[in-house]
Amino acid sequence: MKLGRWRRVTQGTGILLGVLGVTGIGMTHILFPGLHCYACPWAVTVCPVGLLQNLVIYGTFPFFGLGAIIVYGLLAGRGFCGWFCPFGTLHDLLSFRKVRVQRTASYGKYLVLLATIVAAWALADTAFCKLCPAASLEASLPYWLLGVARVNRPFLIHMGALAAALVGMVLIARFWCRYLCPMGAILSLFNRVSLLHLRYDRSACTDCGACEKACPMGIEPQREHDDHNCIKCGACVDACPLDSLSMHCSVRR
């Protein structure tokens, strides 16, 4: 079976875990391995970016949060962006234009991560959450529908952020994941050591360019498969006519 089909299954599982609260299960101790707002009415998992901000505000060093993030990083690195994150799945659904990545701009996600933590400290508030398009979609909108939230300035800011992200992802595939996602920035630090990884067999490659055309992140998979922009989604593996690229899960590279 093509990797893409397996990916639909795991992405569906990610969405199901994201809304598991509809069954009545309350909030658990588990951190979500992606960008999924814990303020979502049906969330049962904690958003790592939200937790880090809160602990920065409290002045507590986040041992538990960082431990969980390292575990996720070691398992799949940014593989969670490609295989699990519900906001990433939304990107896939609107992924029409797989243009080349702007390498310099792709470091923007580290700036967003830096700004998120500095703002949490300086303002003693979860400032990033107020602009997060995932929170707009998963918390603001549902709470508005439930009658808890009203149309006010913060709500409109949220809707603006969501609209900008939607326009971005329609114009550029995986726009948010490429340039802005702080969770992607954290997970990308583990891309070179994670169990889930791509392997490239130079001898089988004819440089046909099929993998580049298929890559939603706009990188050259044969050269940059360990890169911080690779979400290990496997679109290049499926696209390769000669099995030059393959997906593996092992410590050995």
Place this chain on the structure above:
Amino acid sequence: MNRGWVSRAVFAVTLVLAGASSVAAQEAILSFTVEPRAPESAPGGQAWITVRIENESVRQADDIAISWSGPTGFVLDPVPQEVPVLKPFESVAVTLSIRVPESAEPGAVEGTLEFLYTYCIGELCFQIPESRGVVLGVVATTAKPVGDGADAGPPAAQPPMRRTAGGWIAYALVACAAVAVGTAALRARSGKNRRPLFAALALSAVAALAYGAGLGQHEQAQGIGAVLCTSCVGIEEARSREPQLSTAQASEIKRLRSSVELLVFYAPWCHACPYAEALVAQAASLNDAVTYRFVNVDEDPALAETYGVVRSGRAVVPAIVREGKDEVLFGIENLENRLVRLLTEGE
């Protein structure tokens, strides 16, 4: 990030923490008004000053100490007591007396009133110093000296320094440096083999998880997720000004005859909650028939569930419930009107 990503990652984390420490949020939350700015007294007498301390923020100020620095012989008598607590939007007036020595020459004497207080955000506490200049007029009169002329006691003791902002930052920097050295050593020894690095990271992850769980951080994570503070994810804006009931609203509350008990559900870390708490306290101060109690949803989630403050498994704060009624007022937007309506319902 083609090579040496670990060291760059550690560098990035270090940069984040260093950046965070440089902009530590030590903002003043109290305002001090000194009246009169130019008090007068004769030699051997006392000059009286009133200091009005107002808390204009949503945070509680603790251990507010007042001291005086002026020329020799000019001392605070008696030494003022610390104001232990000043809650959000509260104010207090402290009357001080500065003793003017017998030997003082007529004229203007400059001195400074110094204030020191702390406030905390979660476990993080800041110590804020403030000062106000005072010009003391020594006037030549034949007024009888007050008191026995003995010097007042020692200057006001400084409150002990509590945890400072940089506490865990320094700790984190040391930890980052240790990880950087460790991973660099591993890379140098193992070349392209990533197993030692993987093992070291896996071990540190397990250690961090176990230590964090030991500190109860897993419960903290769940607690943060299980309560929805309306201002935290941008459902509405927190307000840092004092709530103000209009004259019409106040007179409606004053007219209430039947007794009403309100429950205010809050979380200590919620930015919007102090506004709701202050508004309810203000309403209750207008009419004895209105009583209230505050419920911390972190400590009593079951009560929140009983009173219908929980939506889809999340306790939503701030929330105000009137005992005996089903309606719940969530958030603080237009809360004055909604509260008056809730209070006057059935009158």
